[in-house]
Amino acid sequence: MVPIPPDPRTHAHHHDTQQAEESLRGQLEGSGWTFVIPRPVSAAARLGLRAAPRADAAQVTEALPGEALERLWDDGHGWVYVRTVQDGYLGWTRLDGLTAPQGGETLTVTALRAHAFAGPKVSQPITGELCLGARVTRAPGEVVEEGGRRWVPVVLPDGTDAWVGETILLPLPGADPAALALRFLDTPYVWGGRSAWGLDCSGLSQLAFAAFGRPLPRDADQQQAALAAVTAPQRNDLAFFPGHVGVMLDDRRMVHANATHMRVTVETLGEGEYGQRLQAGCTGFGRWTP
Known part of the structure; x- marks a missing residue:
């Protein structure tokens, strides 16, 4: 058997704890491995994924708000080993930054940076920070027009009810x-x-x-x-x-x-x-x- 390349970026297996994802069963050398079935979760906000379960470990990538993740295993001290679904990248993040995937219509943010508000007005308190590629869920209710602006009711990835300007959801022009x-x-x-x-x-x-x-x-x-x-x-x-x-x-x-x-x-x-x-x-x- 030829072992898989030990690339820690994409292959979920840790020799020190003998943990690995189920898809690697039969592909790893040695015995005593515990194989884990990944579970779907989402990023509640922007999450830094780190090289080790420590706040001072290097950030290896970042999960965007609402991004689909897979939860692999925990360290027992509030850190979770996860994978970003869209590119298969692995890293450690805090458990309190994860949430269950939401149902309903998903809206993707197309603005480079944006905020969500407590109500349909720019003077309302900011309740969330968003960015290009972030995902929110369309909430029940009609679009509200105010001062020439259109506001869309949404649920943020962490479950907070909020409003966002419709302009942050408009399709990007061209394909450049x-x-x-x-x-x-x-x-x-x-x-x-x-x-x-x-x-x-x-x-x-x-x-x-x-x-x-x-x-x-x-x-x-x-x-x-x-x-x-x-x-x-x-x-x-x-x-x-x-x-x-x-x-x-x-x-x-x-x-x-x-x-x-x-x-x-x-x-x-x-x-x-x-x-x-x-x-x-x-x-x-x-x-x-x-």
Whole structure:
């Protein structure tokens, strides 16, 4: 038997506790494994998923409000090992950040950042923080018009009744991930982040493509392996570097979340000191294909 690659990002198995997900039964070396059937849960709000069950452990990714997760096992001290369903990524998060999946009509937030309110008026208290890709449930009741604005009654992922402006739910125009990525300019860089409140390089590319139904894996190396390699980049191709990725705006310009500037910026490959370093370190380009 050839063992599976021990990639902790996508294969739920811990040798120290001898726990693994049921789908790996018969694929792991040794005996004494306890196999667990994943259970569906949701993120009650934005949740940092960490490399270990500790608050000071590195954030490896982020679950968005209402995002579908799978609960695998607990550490007995308030931490839970979970998987993000949309990209299969694993990490530890706090139990109190999880909730049961809601029924009913699901609405997806299309604004980069948004708030939910206690009532259908901008002066009402803010009851929730939302972002591109977050999911809320349509609540019973009619849309309310107020001051030229339209308010939709919703239930937030944590079960709170709230109202959101209809504009944060409107379909995105076109199918241009590069244009959407550009809207994130100056968003703070956050390791493991996946929202306009803070994100990393592969979080930006993943969000920009997912908004138009083009799924990508979580990390830069995974994204490079998933895409078709090309030598002459064009708009909406991805540029890859060791541990880094950016979205091409044309054959030379690239938008990316980077720790050099600690924000989302645009660079021209080969131009200026930073652009020259990027061009020298480029390991290739990838193109999303159906």
